[in-house]
Amino acid sequence: MALAIAPETPWQRTKKRFLRNKLSVFGLVVIAFFVLISFLGYLITPDDTPMSNRMNVQLSTKHPGSTFKFLSIRKNQQIDTVNVFTKLFFGQPDFFDFVPINSFKFNADSIIIDEYTGISGDEKLEKRYSLADVVYPLQAETKVVKDGEKITFTTIYGQKKSENIADLQKKITSENIVNRKYWLGTDLYGRDMLSRLILGSRISLSVGFMSVLISLVIGIALGALAGYYGGWLDQFISWLINVVWSLPSLLIVIAISFALGKGFFQVFIAIGLTTWVDVARMVRGQIMGIREVEYVEAGRAMGFSNARIIIRHILPNISGPILVVASANFASAILLEAGLSFLGFGVQPPFPSWGGMIKEHYGYIIIDAAYLAVLPGLAIMLIVYAFNLVSVGLTDAFNVRSQTSG
Incomplete structure (x- = not known):
């Protein structure tokens, strides 16, 4: 007796078509890589201090692979070791x-x-x-008293210690003399470029995610209202969409940034308030095309509320096009954030924004330290290209004609 084979669901067919597109899968792998390193953040950065902001101006613009020797001197202040979760998101303040x-x-x-x-x-x-x-961290103005082969002193914790000089010399040689290699060199202020590039991915992805989330909420709400109800409400929302659509996105973002002020949270709010028009236009058009189909009419006949029909029945059926627009908007949000930071309206120092890093170092492009601006530029290009590849793959995977024919 032959076993019946269950037919593929639309999502299974969509997944299969997407995975056939090797470039889109490559884009997804690149995005996953950036998401992973941005999540791990301070756990994998060579400089795990907050914002990877450990400065050594003597090491300004050193080439990739440079190695230097350091003497680590204990700071005369109380610094606690943070737990792994705090370090993951905020870093570990320097003890030295x-x-x-x-x-x-x-x-x-x-x-x-x-x-x-x-x-x-x-x-x-x-x-x-x-x-x-x-x-040791010493009390302010404490006196270090030498007594033969020992020295006596008082720490900031009020502890009076007596240490053997030879033991301290061995300890310093083994623990306080350290060698550090800068795999991607140092920036203008002697900070580790690799660490700041890794944290820059966290800034870009965070801004992109929050901006897309805001644009989806606004765009889906306005587009659904316009497409489902029509009439004067559709005319007003369409007029609003066309007005926002006619203005350059970067100028709108700059204007909103002026109103909200500079900062990390203001950036994704400003970008989200300008990128919703793509979502709204798409949702409006999709809903206008299906608001009279049988399952919508059946919902009305059964007495379902308009909100339930829109949320439970219409929106799930247009989730594919929404994902396509969201992935394209993610790339646009990253570019807008980089542009804002380059112009000085975005994420402010010492936050390691890729756009801000280009702003600080674009003058080095014509000399022998061009990598300082090229590396963050390549990072922006790669992640934007990856999101565009995924967007193209989703467009092909959700294509209705290919679903019926494949």
Whole structure:
């Protein structure tokens, strides 16, 4: 007895067609990669301080692969180790100040360093630090008393300690002298480029997601009202759509940014309030084409409310086109955010926005540090291209004629 094979659902057919499009699958993989690194954030960045904002101006615009030696000096303030969830979203404040050095030597209860200045041929810049001050957080104006082979001091926690000088020297050599490699070089302020690029993906994806969410809420609501009810309401909403549609998106976003102010939250609100027109036009047209079909008429005959008919029966049937517009708007939102940050109206420093990074370093394109502007530009190009590939794949996958023929 032959077993009956269950027919494929529309979503299964759509998924199968989408997966046949290799470029769209590649775009989806790229998006998944950016989502993963943006989520992990501070857990994978070489610089896990808030905003990856650890500055060393002596290391300004160093080339990718550069390695430097540092003396880590304990800050004289109380700093707590945050839990993994806090670190994931906000980073870990630095326990140490990192001073780049060429060499170091010990002299009794002190360490003398030859500080790296970044200027070739410059005279040595020697600095002296107490061993206790390097290893422990000390009270303000505390005196470090040397007694033979030991030193005595008081920490910020009120603890009076006595440490052997030889032990402190070994501890500093093994734990406080560190080498750090900058895989993608450093920016204008000596910050790690790789860390800021990773966090920049979090900024771009967050702004894109929230902007698209706002545009979907506004666009679906207005488009559904216009398409379902028609009449004067449709005329008014269509007029509003055409007015917003006729204005350049970037100028509208800048105007809204002026009204709301500069900042992270203001950016995605401004972008969301300008990108809803694509959603509204599409939803209006789709609903106008199906508002008189049998299942809608059946819903009215059964006494269902208009809200239930729209939400429970009409919108699920146009979810495909909504996803297509949402993916295209996601790419537009990322470009708008980068443009705003480049012009100074978007996410403000020290937030590591890709557009802001290009703004800070576009002058280096004509010299030997062009990568400072090229790297964030490539990141923007890659993620926007990925969303456009996914949008094209969804357009083909949800095509009604291909569904009936395939």
